[in-house]
Amino acid sequence: MKKCSKCGVEKPLDGFHRDRGNKDGLYSYCKQCACAKTAAWKQANPERNKNGQRASRQKRPRVYRNKNLMYSFGITLEQYEQMEVAQGGVCAVCRQPEREVHPRSGKPRNLAVDHNHDTGAIRGLLCNACNRGIGLLNDDPNLLEAAAQYLKTAKAPDRSQGQTLRN
Secondary structure, rough: OOOOOOOOEEEEEHHEEOOOOOOOOOOOEEEHHHHHHHHHHHHOOOHHHHHHHHHHHHHHHHHHHHHHHHHHHHHHHHHHHHHHHHHHOOOOOOOOOOOEEEOOOOOOOEEEEEEEOOOOOOEEEEOOHHHHHHOOOOHHHHHHHHHHHHHHOOOOOOHHHHOOOOO
C-alpha cells in the first residue's frame, strides 16, 4: 500500500505508475491523479503537446508504425515487412510499387494492408489506388468481375473524328 501525495488516499501499489526516479520505483501520484494532471497540462498547453507528439513520432517512426499496425490489423511491423518482401515490394493486384506520395513528407506511401472487413483476415498488401477500388466496389468479387467485363466490352468513342464526351 502507498499513499498518493496528491489526493492523500492509500492505494495498492498497482494503483501507481512506475517511476525509476523514486526510491520505491513508483510515481508519487496515484494513476487517477497522474492522469488528471496530464490531461490538465495537455488542455493548458495544446501547442506544446502537439509539437511534442510530432517530435516523438519523427524520432521513433518504427515504434509508432508498429503500434498503428497492431491496433488496426493485429500484426507487427515485422510481419508487415515480411509480407512486403514476399510480394516483392509491389501491390498484389497491379504488381506496381506504391505511386502515391504523402502530401507533407513527399515520400511514397506504404502499401495498404488489405483485409476482409467481416472476418478481419489479412489478404495482402495493395497500393492505395487498388485498395480504394476494391473497397469502393464493396469487396464484392461479382462487382469486380462485372467491372472487368464492362471494360473489356465497352466501346471507346472514336476521338479521331473530334468526338468528345461533351458533344
